[in-house]
């Protein structure tokens with residue numbers, strides 16, 4: 001397949017899933033660059049087996065192997081016994097609902113792992129995502145299975161921005177190509193989420209702080225405590241409202257002034273370095 005005008009050759013091995021073939025399977029995935037792990041959404045046992053497969057992968061596959069979990073037969077909405085959320089929650093690997101019958105997300109799954117494998121192996125940071133790979137969004141119970149399902153799979157090598165959506169990634173790349181563009185990336189310090197959109201960043205933070213949150217308009221700082229936020233803002237404005245009574249020292253933070261004052265009172269072994277040493 002073609003990824004960003006680069007031809008990527010995939011050699012695909014369909015291994016037998018049954019327990020009795022497991023030892024044969026080890027040999028297959030030992031040298032694999034990527035593994036697509038499938039279960040049948042109409043068969044609970046196949047889903048329950050996934051944990052065992054993940055353990056095997058952890059034990060036998062290459063450490064940096066690209067793994068993706070697929071909940072197949074998404075078209076069988078009436079017979080579904082494994083909810084989509086269960087698949088998403090099962091492992092910290094990208095998940096897609098798929099259907100070999102309707103073709104839902106089949107191409108996307110291969111494109112995504114090929115892209116990830118290519119990016120991982122490329123020495124240069126110039127790797128880019130493919131421009132296609134849209135899922136048709138049909139067949140998933142209560143949810144649309146689209147490109148948006150591959151969590152954090154696509155990462156911008158230039159700035160660390162990562163997304164689960166190709167369309168967002170492509171939009172993100174434009175930030176790098178525009179001359180003079182502000183390359184700010186907004187990061188969540190509580191989880192790996194990053195975005196170039198301040199709007200989405202604020203929206204995301206509400207997941208962590210549903211009630212009150214103060215976000216800095218100039219950087220990725222946020223706090224649920226107003227006093228901390230006000231203190232942070234002074235790092236941008238340069239305002240230093242806390243003045244020493246004995247010398248020229250001033251600080252943006254009260255705690256810094258308190259520490260400084262000890263140099264005058266003799267409580268600190270350090271001497272004041274501003275004027276009165």
Ligand SMILES: Nc1nc2c(ncn2[C@@H]2O[C@H](COP(=O)(O)OP(=O)(O)OP(=O)(O)O)[C@@H](O)[C@H]2O)c(=O)[nH]1
Pocket residue numbers: 015016017018072073074075076098099100101102
């Ligand atoms: N409805 C539906 N049926 C499917 C889908 N994929 C596979 N099947 C059916 O599920 C059955 C098993 O498919 P296989 O491709 O043999 O499954 P497998 O996992 O390769 O089986 P092993 O060879 O035992 O590992 C067949 O009857 C397929 O027609 C799908 O996406 N939707």
